[in-house]
Amino acid sequence: MARIDTKSLINGDIRSVSRAISFVENNRSGTEALLDNIFPKIGRAYRIGVTGPPGAGKSTLVDKLISLIREQEKTVGVISIDPTSPFSGGALLGDRIRMSRHSGDAGVYIRSMASRGSMGGLAVNAQEAGDILDAAGMDIVIFETVGVGQVELDVAEAADTTVVVLVPESGDEVQAMKSGLMEIADIFVLNKSDREGADRAFVDLRNILDLKSTQDEDWPIEILQTAAMNNEGIDAVYEKIQSHYQFLQDSGGLLKKRQRRYERRVEGVVRQHLNQMFWSADRTEKLTDAIEQIETIKKSPYKLAQELIQDLSI
Amino acid sequence: MARIDTKSLINGDIRSVSRAISFVENNRSGTEALLDNIFPKIGRAYRIGVTGPPGAGKSTLVDKLISLIREQEKTVGVISIDPTSPFSGGALLGDRIRMSRHSGDAGVYIRSMASRGSMGGLAVNAQEAGDILDAAGMDIVIFETVGVGQVELDVAEAADTTVVVLVPESGDEVQAMKSGLMEIADIFVLNKSDREGADRAFVDLRNILDLKSTQDEDWPIEILQTAAMNNEGIDAVYEKIQSHYQFLQDSGGLLKKRQRRYERRVEGVVRQHLNQMFWSADRTEKLTDAIEQIETIKKSPYKLAQELIQDLSI
Numbered sequence A, B: 001m002a003r004i005d006t007k008s009l010i011n012g013d014i015r016s017v018s019r020a021i022s023f024v025e026n027n028r029s030g031t032e033a034l035l036d037n038i039f040p041k042i043g044r045a046y047r048i049g050v051t052g053p054p055g056a057g058k059s060t061l062v063d064k065l066i067s068l069i070r071e072q073e074k075t076v077g078v079i080s081i082d083p084t085s086p087f088s089g090g091a092l093l094g095d096r097i098r099m100s101r102h103s104g105d106a107g108v109y110i111r112s113m114a115s116r117g118s119m120g121g122l123a124v125n126a127q128e129a130g131d132i133l134d135a136a137g138m139d140i141v142i143f144e145t146v147g148v149g150q151v152e153l154d155v156a157e158a159a160d161t162t163v164v165v166l167v168p169e170s171g172d173e174v175q176a177m178k179s180g181l182m183e184i185a186d187i188f189v190l191n192k193s194d195r196e197g198a199d200r201a202f203v204d205l206r207n208i209l210d211l212k213s214t215q216d217e218d219w220p221i222e223i224l225q226t227a228a229m230n231n232e233g234i235d236a237v238y239e240k241i242q243s244h245y246q247f248l249q250d251s252g253g254l255l256k257k258r259q260r261r262y263e264r265r266v267e268g269v270v271r272q273h274l275n276q277m278f279w280s281a282d283r284t285e286k287l288t289d290a291i292e293q294i295e296t297i298k299k300s301p302y303k304l305a306q307e308l309i310q311d312l313s314i
Helices: A006-010 A014-025 A031-041 A058-071 A088-102 A121-135 A150-158 A172-182 A198-211 A234-251 A253-278 A281-292 A301-309 B006-010 B014-025 B031-041 B058-071 B088-102 B121-135 B150-158 B172-182 B198-211 B234-251 B253-278 B281-292 B301-309
Strands: A046-052 A076-082 A108-114 A140-146 A161-166 A187-190 A223-225 B046-052 B076-082 B108-114 B140-146 B161-166 B187-190 B223-225
Touching: A006 A014, A006 A031, A006 A121, A014 A031, A014 A108, A014 A121, A031 A121, A031 B301, A046 A058, A046 A150, A058 A076, A058 A088, A058 A140, A058 A161, A058 A234, A076 A121, A108 A121, A121 A140, A121 A150, A121 A253, A140 A150, A150 A253, A161 A172, A161 A234, A187 A198, A187 A234, A198 A223, A223 A234, A234 A253, A253 B253, A253 B281, A253 B301, A281 A301, A281 B253, A301 B031, A301 B253, B006 B014, B006 B031, B006 B121, B014 B031, B014 B108, B014 B121, B031 B121, B046 B058, B046 B150, B058 B076, B058 B088, B058 B140, B058 B161, B058 B234, B076 B121, B108 B121, B121 B140, B121 B150, B121 B253, B140 B150, B150 B253, B161 B172, B161 B234, B187 B198, B187 B234, B198 B223, B223 B234, B234 B253, B281 B301
Parallel strands: A046 A140, A046 A161, A076 A108, A076 A140, A161 A187, A187 A223, B046 B140, B046 B161, B076 B108, B076 B140, B161 B187, B187 B223
Antiparallel strands: none
């Protein structure tokens, strides 16, 4: 087992950071101890989530944001979460190349992580990667991912400020996908606003927002128009992120968000441990036996679960 | 509480079926008892999953499949799973209308269910709706949904045969999304094959499939070309579904699939129960107290979870 040198990690040594992230990514035993060790150093980094439908230009936007962050001499780590699978290698290479112009810059760390599709698996690993970057002294951590299904909720959960990137084009079902995104946004970016139909899309989106009761009444959600490729409107996005941060600090919302996040993480760990504790060799065998008689069993999963659990006192 | 009349449900009374599905959809207490009651009648229906990216023409395909199923005088229930949210109403209305021409046919039952985005929530509810249709005597149950993120895995989990519908058009990230779909398909349908670029897409897809080790070596995955709107190629899809069913029966794969599904359902119920049992008022308070000191706590979620769990013997 590769040992993680916690001290050099905390001093910001990039090799230690990389190794530690690989460590949590692969769910290696010792992850808990690593997290325990670095946790006292955590809580300084500001965490930004960037999500949206495929092709919205998220990577380009993040690339430009990195430049603005660096102009302020802040350091930034990006966790880019790939939606599943061995086949995605080629597809996402383009994104990585887009951001690679920062690769010579020691104040920028960019890392891809695969989304596992396992329940809650992504959120946990990505959050832990964020913790590592935080402990290593990064001022800002960005989580970037395609907003599909559960993943977008995971990202919103992991971030202090969630930026949802949309584009002025959509089919019916894409619209429906977006709607999940509606509920997690602190800031909307309508990218590719130099395209035809952008003004119409802006009005449509504003109308939908008007119907929507905002998460936080005191933070009015705005739609910012950008053309990230041409570097148009990115300054305004970064300013808006910073004012959301300020807003959260002043209102006490930041602490509340972080408390809720911590609570869910504890609950997640508990859930996992309970499950591991429960499935002793004995109980696993009992389940296997029952399943082998499945054609005759005529018993609902609830009933069998109840039988397995009945003598339990927790 | 509306009472579910199990007897009329099992006799195929559509009002009872509808009421029962609403019941499980809303996680009403009594779901477990309902499932216990109907479970002895379950196992006859063949379960088909139809999934794919937004706009691939899944609803149109399902609509045509329904006609073929009805020609054989079999009955069919469709569970159509909507990706999230209040805003999707308008967007998905189109799909519902497409299938509504079967609405006067007593041998066809079509039902939309909202995807909750909650971990595992969809799979459980949709599977239970499938159980209800099965117990009510439907010969075939179809689960139809946009294949995004976790949802596509849930559908594959719930189905005996999984049909993945693709179209000859894609951006980079859409490609990546598809790749998740690659791993769950028993049958590929390349819809809108009358479009430009369809032949190229067919070759590309076949090349990817060649690289892929199939789930089951004895079942060669094929790509069927359709133009569902014009009713072209649908017969071949339905025949292929039927031969996959035959293959699963002959090879014993059907039983194995159903055993695995049952196992996961038991595990899911156990996980949920353990969690509910664990979070007593006492432990919830302990967590809340810890969280209120979050700025000073400097303890990882693992450590706190460990403390909450330490005296436990399961």
